[in-house]
Amino acid sequence: MRKLGVLLVGLSLLLFLFVPLTQAQIQYEVGKVTYESHSDYTRVSIEVTPGTGYVVKDLHYPPRLLVNLYPASLTSLSKEIKVGDRFVESIRLDQGSKGVVRVVLDLNLSNATSSVDLSSDPSRLLIEIRGPEEDLVAAILKEKDSPIIREEEFPSTAPPPKKEKTIYTIVLDPGHGGKDPGAIGRSTGLKEKEVTLQVAKEVARLLRNEAGIRVYLTRDSDEYLSLDRRTEIANQLEADMFISIHANSGYRRNAKGVETFFNSRYSYGEGAEEVAARENKPLGSENVPDEAKLIIWDLIQNAYRSESNDLAHTVQKELVQTTDGEDKDRGVKSAGFYVLRGAAMPAILVEIGFLSNASEETMLKKEDFREKIALGIVKGIKRYYQGKL
């Protein structure tokens, strides 16, 4: 009887003691880190305990890839592996907050693309770093006569220093494309992605005859491009102007006309001066927190706001005049456009007419009307840059 009691007590005690112990028993550890350098990519493999999750973030200035592993712990305090190949400079691991291991890949290319995947047997995280999405840039550059972009790295600080320009670079961005048709006309089913491409190509054709202007399209066929990629291309080309061309749609069937947008003040710009001053560190310095970098980046873009405003007004005015659309002048507006946000140059978005309006849709289907619109945009662009050269 007594033995049974002692046994019971012992058992229950053991049970209680083990509840927290068993929970703490699974140790999520980060094991061996290896890498393979190939000519067209670098693969980094990190052994992890099965069940470990991860979050990936691209960091810029300088280019890095941050992978947070959770739950995970490092057996050592921190670890740094020197790679020094074409894509990766080094791999750094350290224990972030409790249960989080930060893996930072210092990249040698600011426009590298990456893929991160968990692989089992053995359980490991595979990170692959490749060159830029060359097919897209190649698509822009495949036009004859256009010079090859310099292979050097893009500037690690934004924006590029103003230099004496003899050539004015314009990036035209036909809205939507591929799987994203944009707005669709209600009477004939005209797709926004088609009209925008036709108009952008016409603008490019007209501008190519101009001396001192170099013009690029973000896409020259019916292909899908992310919004980020569009401004990224403009930044890589160090463009002087980014013009996104769109066709409008509204809830009202009688909504009509052309309008031009530029971006509203970026949210990070609010009070950003103080933060930038508090950090008091140059851009690109390793110790600037990411949040501060975002703020500084937004500040730089806010600096282009008045130029974008000027450009928007000039283009809108010429567009309205060329298309005899005084009654269709919807004016210049500012709003928070995703596609304009990443641009480190004056950037505007032109809405060339409403696909939700049957008569405008019919007009946009006609080649001579599209040519008029293109001519209006070209006149606006020329008037704007002539004041700048």
Next chain:
Amino acid sequence: MPQKRKKSLKKKRRSFIFIAVIAGAVFLAGLFLSPYLWRRGQEIKEWLIKPPLLEETRVVKLYFSVSKEDYLFPQERKITSSSEVTSQAKAILGELINGPISSSLLVPTIPPKIQVRAVYVKDKCIYVDFSSALQEKHPGGSSGELLTVYSIVNSLIDNLPSHSEVQILIEGKPANTLAGHIDIRKPLSMNLDLVKVSPAG
């Protein structure tokens, strides 16, 4: 006799130890379980004491698109909900999706039959989680998109001034845009540039 007494004494002592050990075990178990039991107790207490939420009716301003121009104009409407911000927000959005009441001056800004999956509140921000149909059924176009986004933001903030920002989520996750134009990755504040004072003007 003494032998017997000794035996019974021994028996008594044994049962005493036994009881003491059990009591000890119960005490220790209680000690281990106490935080859990205390929490459960609090939950039950809260559940018992919390008064049933009272439904109340109030007048709200809903922002719809003006039919002659692409601006927003408020229309007053009665909603019935509990006083909680999330339930008021849900009622406001429900009415906004239903569209304006028999008015030739106003048109809806959200495609019909869109579902609000959930409404959350954190600090000064109201998070509204829509089904992906809001993206899929959206007619597209910058103008249409601007009106959709800010009819939601303005209608919520104007009527729930305890909060200053709204973030639109799609299927529980932050989204880039609704139709490829307006950046909705971060919370947005009220936009009065899009609001017209008179629906005819």
